[in-house]
Amino acid sequence: MKSRLFLLILFLFNPFWAQSLLAQIPQVPAVVEFADLTVKITPQAQREIQLDVDAQYRNPTYFKVKQERVNLYMPIVERELRNQGVPEDLKYLVIQESGLIPDAVSTSNAVGFWQFKQGTAEEVGLRVDAQIDERKSIAASSRGAAVYLKKHNSQLNNWMTALVSYQMGLGGAKAYFGSQYTGKKIIEVDRNTHWYFKKYLAHKIAYENQISVFVSNQRLAEVQVQGPVTMAALAKRFGVSEDHLKEFNKWAANGKVPAGSYTLYYVKGGELPMEPAVTKSEEKPKSTQTYSASNKNSPAYKQANSFPKISGNTTKANQPNQITVNELDGVQAAKTTSPSKFSEEIGLKEKKFLKLNDMEEGERIETGKYYYTEKKKTSAEVETHVVQPGETLWMISQKYGIRLSSLKSKNRIRRDAELKPGMVLNLREPRKRGEQIPFIPVTQPVQQNRTVTATTETKRVETISKPVEEPSVRSQPERITHTVSSGETLFAISRKYGVSVAEVKSWNNIGSQNIITIGQKLVIFKP
Template sequence: MKNIKSQLFRRPLIQILFLLLSFETLAQVPQVPKEMQFADLTIRINEQARREIQLDVDALHRNQIYFKSKADRANLYLPLVERELRESGVPDDFKYLVIQESSLIPDAVSSSNAVGFWQFKQGTAEEVFLRVDNQIDERKNIVSSTRGAALYLKKNNTQFDNWMCALVSYQMGLGGAKAYFGSQFNGKKVVDVDRNSHWYFKKFLAHKIAFENHAGANFVSNTGYLEEVRIQGPSSLQDLSSRLGISEDHLREYNKWIGRGDIPSDKTYSVVYLKQGTPPARPIVAQRESSSTGQQQTQTPTSGFPRISGNQQSATAPNQIKVNNIEGVRAANSVSQASFAKQVGMKPNKFRKLNDLDKNDPVVAGQYYYLDKKATKADVANHVVMPGETLWSISQKYGIRLAALKAKNRIRDDIDLSPGMILNLQEPRKRGEDFVMVSGSEYRKMLEALSANQTQTNQATATSQTSTPASQPSTTVTPSTAPVTRTPEPVRTEPSRTEPARTEPVRTETTAPVRTPEPTRSTETVNRTQPSSTSSSSRTVHTVSPGETLFRISQNYGVSVDDLKRWNNLPDNTIKVGQEIIINPSGTSTQSRATTPSSTSSSGTIVHTVSPGETLFRLSQNYGVSVDDIRKWNNLPDNTIQVGQKITIIKP
């Protein structure tokens, strides 16, 4: 009887305690406001959308133990995410997107086989220069994958000038988002959210509301904090473990992107490990302080390199101009190395060596080339890497030997370059010294200056072409610092494939597929220039370079990955450096091996319809014109083109 009374007495206490806990949990759940800020946008939410978003916020907070665990994990990784977003010029609010995508679980895999922190599929990952193979998967590296996501988002935002549209494009892809939104939000700074607004954006708002008072810059993980070291291999985890004084198992736990235990030598990788205690004020990789002299000498896009002197009227003839005080010449047309070397009275091998060219690199119209040895150091101390630049284009810009540039910076390949990275042009970088990156705000100013300089140069060139007779002295124009790409690597054109996929299955939205118009046949066909050595008249053999993937090779040659695998009897997408890949063994392909213009007018103007895998560089080579000309003829702000886009070509 006594036990029964005791149980009856305890039951109400348990119910009261449960109610108190429920009220406490309810009090912790943030409420969806009528208006809020996201990036540089004001978001106005109507009542129906508020109720819908609130359901998601409530669901995220329902299990407080799970929610706090997720917030704590977020606070471990977000300092790194915030830094990469800041330096890439992407709004800080996008840090909540990585929580939405993967809950910051490094090896998360979705039902559609999207992987890692930012849930990239393999093709999309390779488009933003992440390495994905059986040795390394940078989708699981918080620094690399965040940098890739920032690049993807920033590139897409140039099409919308609206971060809400850019965010939705992360789920739909650029083509899908453009079809979904049209131009209705382009440039707008106020967005109204209602029942018809895209579900992905509403889900993002729910994550921002749920986590903004629990995760981010003002919060510290109870676990500790992540320390980052930047390593360029080859280096084993065992060696790194001894050097850092932490266990190999610990390194594996926090660096699941390393598949075989070794860090390769193809680029610099960020390795993270957990440290106990409170993080320092600047917890992530101390950056080298720049002296005032160094700041003054760091190259900005408007500094006027290469410097051209001499008789610029006759710049296309030898012995007329100097490029950075070295004998040089400007290419009048896009021709082969052998033809150009003959024009300037030089053997092809010598011309190739003076300009650090590979055997099959084309001579590009408008580009300056050297007729004497380049220097081992430049006239300025540093250069800030801009989008699209390569080690070769930088070496040509300053007249510094490519080998010297690589040696001074302890860098081996273009894949190691990141926009905003400061390269040494005079003094060598010390062994083990971290690369210095310019701040996000300073980098944005440089991009604006570069854009303004290119516009001014194009206007001056157009004025010169229309108003200056050929027999009269031409207007002197400072050469644009926009780099000429050395090899026909694809510009980051949006593929027809889907976007980085999400981790969780969601409501399906049907988007009408974008159809690529079939190009009309024309009497004139321009053969595609192949970016590798030809072993016979019927096939091409490509030797794999560090950082290359089957996807990138397929884009370079305008063929599919499946074709490459079939031609080479490859069981999967794995390839090795130095491996020879056969391209088009029978002389034909599932894709056309020639570019056919859509239509040709009697005046010599061609309208070309962009096909999958094509880039501005490839079109310029096919038609024998320069990339700058194509951009000028079509009023293109950058080198980005889309499948199905009509491109006007004026035949020379």
């Protein structure tokens, strides 16, 4: 425990360490070798993937923590993939799926390192019952994932499509890709390539040169133990704490190993790797509270710039039944119009359309924006969202496909006037009564006594007069409306105003495909 605190303190108070990490951010190349494929990446796709790579490095402390987990678990992942004849390149998928958190749970109730639902886990030979959940065992779940991917590749005959099938299933992948990639060894990644594969490439590029870099002397030991036996008894045998064994053996329910032979994991030497910053400590006063990603109720604060996630036939995104938005049926507005005309065009009744999108009568449909044609979810895919300048509750709810009422109730916020830049909103777990909403610094300068007048183009922006209590408030950014013209890209627009592509996407609720259309009006907060 003392060594964990020492490492954390050493890092936090060594800015040169953080700067050196930021200087090492890998750049997305034009060509990548993946499994047995050669992947050619277009310049536009390079920029899109680079945003996700940069996001991995944005918080140096969190990156080092994640890197520590990668170096503990990856040798086992590589071994299990290799034993099943699956290319080791697919090991980066486990980072994408769970961040190597053993008890990670998705909104669709997928669990563990490789995010298996119970039915699928049992199909690949994993045990899931009241005593054992092998989805939380790094070796067993990696073996199951390898079996699953190998089976799909045998039918798809392409490791890229097999990888995407991990997200959409074998039937979904067959329907989505058809036979266009069957047997192909050279593929091109562009703006229309499925977001899941581009997200994978970002994780591969971010971590492939970091394995075995900045590793403590810790390693994950594997020993066979015979049950029934308690973790308390095993802790004494191996010279570690009971909490330590429970942390690395969450596959065993209730801290007990049942009858039979099982693989037990512990860090050699008895030291836990650093937990993700920021960590929660009950010994500190509320005013300085921090949070731990290992705690179910505490989020890892990482801005999600890949939302909304757009997939499907994006060339016909403005037609119904062509795309999904955050895995929900949706459509993109081709022009600014009224809800009545738009709902008629897509074959929905106006009242139903307004209800699905948490909109009110009289609001406008905006060019390039995404709208849902089926009911939004009560929780988002990610844990949290960091509020950016100019955002409203409705914008955030649309970005993640979460119902506006759910977003408000989870955070005990009712009005846009209560939002402040840097505020960390819960998207999955409800905030406890009396719990303070945490803040983190945002790159865009925040505004004090900000007043934005609503127009017909942005009905959801309300007047905010409540002062922001953030320290070091700088000068107010200028709010500009930019109309997209022919040939413009997000990169060119961001360069024009001196902001990042990620910021433009966040301010305008632009999805992972980076789609903008001629005539679309973009909100820019120019420094």
